Amino acid sequence: MKYTLKFRLWHWFNAFVVLGLLGTVFLRKTFLSWRANSEILMTQLSQMGVEITTAQAKILAKAIRAGMWEWHIILGYALSALVLFRIYLFFKDGSVKEKFGSLSLHKKGVQSLYYLLYATLLFMAVSGLIIHFYEQLSISKSLMEEIKEIHETVYNFILIFVPIHIAGVIIAEVKDEKGLISTMVNGKK
Secondary structure, eight states: OOOOHHHHHHHHHHHHHHHHHHHHHHHHHTTTOHHHHHHHHHHHHHHTTOOOOHHHHHHHHHHHHHHHHHHHHHHHHHHHHHHHHHHHHHHHOOOOOOOGGGSOHHHHHHHHHHHHHHHHHHHHHHHHHHHHTTTTTTOOHHHHHHHHHHHHHHHHHHHHHHHHHHHHHHHHHHTTOTTHHHHHHHOOO
């Protein structure tokens, strides 16, 4: 299959953005967790003779990760644009598309997984925008929190998909689709 330049650019920009988003979530849940860092701040400041409340420690811990979280928002905007561009490519791009009915069972499974990924990315982009703009959209904080919970749960699909995709591409390259990776880089069969 020959991939157009537009599709290849979309693929690599999307990979960069998705990995960036996963990285910000990873940092948020590990090294930059406000829960863990607020306790570290309270302990360290206490040892220096400075007492702060739990609420103050939480504010400081969240301030430490604020810059990183801004990147999550910027990358979320980029994901939204990339999702729209992918929809455009689906209908207007000149990439060779095999008819679903003519595909092998394995290829149908792979294709279905990609459609599920695209639907997931669309959901993540839309729900992320709703979470970010809930006040401007006049959405209640409780509904926004529910959407945020679903957003964080659905993220797990992407977290699982990425290593499976990379492993699957490597296996396909080694076994029966030699040149698959170079095709995604240079567009030639």
